[in-house]
Amino acid sequence: MSRAISGCTSSHKPSGLRRDLTLEGRRLKMESPAAGVLPAAGCGLRRLVKVSISRVFAGSGGGVPRAQVKSTRRAKASPSPPASAAVNLLPDGRWTSVFRRTLRTWFDGARRDLPWRKNRDPYRVWLSEIMLQQTQVAAVIGYFERFTRAFPTVADLAGASEHDVLRLWEGLGYYRRARQLHKAAQTIVAEHGGVFPSRPDAVRNLPGIGRYTAGAILSIAFNQQEPILEANTVRLLSRLSAYRGDPLAREGQQLLWEFAEHLVPAHEPGLFNQALMELGALVCTPRNPKCEACPAAKLCPTRRLGLQAEIPRPKAKRSFEAVREAALLLSRADGKFLIVQSAEGERWGGLWDFPRYAVDAEQSAAAIVELQAKLKATVGLDAEIGDLRTTLKHGVTRFRITLAAYEATLLGGRLKLQGFAAARWVREGELAAFPLNVTARKLAQLIVKGKSTT
């Protein structure tokens, strides 16, 4: 197969320069399993580069595709075209059919028995996909079972209070997911008569449903030929195409979505998509992928090249910021404690917490004064701040937070709200009914048990 690089219109003659694709990593960015078009060495106005790809399949079942690039004219130094104009990850029909068949056979024997796989109810598929975002399967199972017991249908979820939804979601993190799930359920009831829509545009228009979640619902629940691309499949497809660019950048996303779209079959697309995710989760793991047990081993250029540690391209290391905060366990004469609800758009929006503030002061005496001023400014109350009850350490995104929790006694003032959505005085026993963030739950348990966790 010989084809001019996309975008070139020059008619210079070829010179026959050969390159090994694998040596061109930085320019080519990938070794296509069977690419039709590859970026060889740039394509300026003054030259034409032709790419010739030959694939050699080992064995009869479609073995490791090998690509060779023949540059037919020595290129002069000139800027390379944007890779997106030339890179193509799509394998040929033979590779694709062998891969589909191999994957399905493997999945029949390897699929995990997970509660959301008991049937193809779109509500359960949707709920599981939302819960699984950025969360491990093992952590989701218990939440999924409790949630579906409490809200067995979309209508049950739509009719619940946000308070109850968040309480059941408590501990799963990323609470915006729960609030959007709740809003989407209400939309389904209001606009679709409580029946989960099957039209792609209707599914994509629901709150909190992006391209991936829509693809999962449409393929798994409605058997529609829609692709998926999430963390496991980004990694798997990057390796199956030996894509060396950034898979999360715009170009990488576009290429991998095209690859996913190409792979998904018309027959049982949902099973195929689940098999892709399962292979990524169980075998093609981020570190030390189990290539020796992989059904796609013979089809995988990354394994052949020994680039499992380099593909997908490792993310830049994140820098963390140390932050000091303080929570006030503020009680009044009747023994009730003050809790406040985080406003929408804030960290933990919708959840409840003890009044909590960033602390700038270095010295403890100055920190007490600072906390008293912040309490007055946000809830209008005066308090005497007493002993340090406990210190908790936890991480939120890039912040590493040290949270000091102080006992505090109400002196006076009039409750007002500035920066919080709501405030309540509650008894110890009532704290269990409120959706609290993870540190507030620990503090609530500390209050109830009456002993320190330090």
Ligand code: SF4
């Ligand atoms: S052979 Fe290895 S790197 Fe390739 S898809 Fe399988 S587990 Fe991933």
